[in-house]
Amino acid sequence: MMPRWKPDAAGRLTKAAITLFEQQGYEATTVAEIAEAAGLTKRTFFRYFADKREVLFMGSEELQDLWVSSIRAAPDRAGAMEAIESALDAVAQLFAERHPFARVRARIIAANPELQERELIKLAKLADAAAGALRDRGVADRAATLAGQTGVAVFHDAFARWVQQEDPDVMRALMDGSLAELRAVVMEGRGRAARPKASALRRA
Amino acid sequence: MMPRWKPDAAGRLTKAAITLFEQQGYEATTVAEIAEAAGLTKRTFFRYFADKREVLFMGSEELQDLWVSSIRAAPDRAGAMEAIESALDAVAQLFAERHPFARVRARIIAANPELQERELIKLAKLADAAAGALRDRGVADRAATLAGQTGVAVFHDAFARWVQQEDPDVMRALMDGSLAELRAVVMEGRGRAARPKASALRRA
DNA sequence: TAGTCGATGGCACTGGGTGTCATGCGGTGC
């Protein structure tokens, strides 16, 4: 039966938005324009997205779920950073399938401060969620907070490098490199543990 | 001579804004209201502040200048994290003078996601600026980025604890504690360097 | 056939943010 409405309104809005943002820029594109391009109205746009920025962040909830559940699923004996690393694993896999889309999206966000703000608060939520999951595993309060922050910093740094190159499959290696480098810089002048293995640096 | 305009328009606007935000909340306060309370108009408000949020972030430029110049001023032989620590020193001193104000401001920001987004992008700029200053000191690209991120993470964590208690002078100790804990969690299971000195933890 | 459900449209309204011009005091040059 011809349904009354064309399906996947949210998806149509997202596609239209990305296309228009690429063509004209984020600021120069109005919500009414996006809605019209998707065969809908401004009012309907705001039924699907809390605001104009959110249209670029569909799926971030799933990302956070994956992130948190990976931490919860880590072996009981794993320490905080080991649990974080398993979350980095899962996220790297997820992103590998979406390299082209991620690059376009990253370009749009990089061009607009409003969107960067939204991106940053999503990352902060990832860090908080990770910290919460770690606390549930028995990690001490402050250690959990800082491990969450560290995990997100590594993710963010690796992500930034990942979108700048062609190969979708190196994300995990980039993460490893970032984490090794982080350990090195944080421990500089504090004994042998400071120096990352050359092999880890080479993988990135 | 009675000048034509009352002085310090920006200061009056900031004061009025904070008062109203405290009384009614950020969302429930309109820019026109703030301006009127300061004896000005909405149009003038936007001549001093790029948007409504920015009124709570006056002075963040000075903070960044202090932050960056502390890194630049660190001894030539200091490593990346040592330079970062000297910036943390300077910032801790600056904040010690403003504890009451910082607490009010933090409460307002904590109650509103829009404001948190703005706070996060300011912190991200601090991290970027630190990374840039470190690169100028000869620190490698990625190490600089990660050291900047780490410094901001420590600052942020310590700040959050600092506003929750009474003593304005413990910020540097809280930072030390956070940094020690960060080192511990990041190095867990990697040798003696992982365990922070008990003395450092006690200071926090 | 009547009635309900649910996604959408229509419309008016608030408030943030901007472009543009007008206003009028203080200082400057002559």
Next chain:
DNA sequence: GCACCGCATGACACCCAGTGCCATCGACTA
């Protein structure tokens, strides 16, 4: 002492993001 200019502010119209409310009308159900 007069003409002029600079500059902080006001006034006003306007655009667009975002919301509340009610209308619409096909699909499904009794």
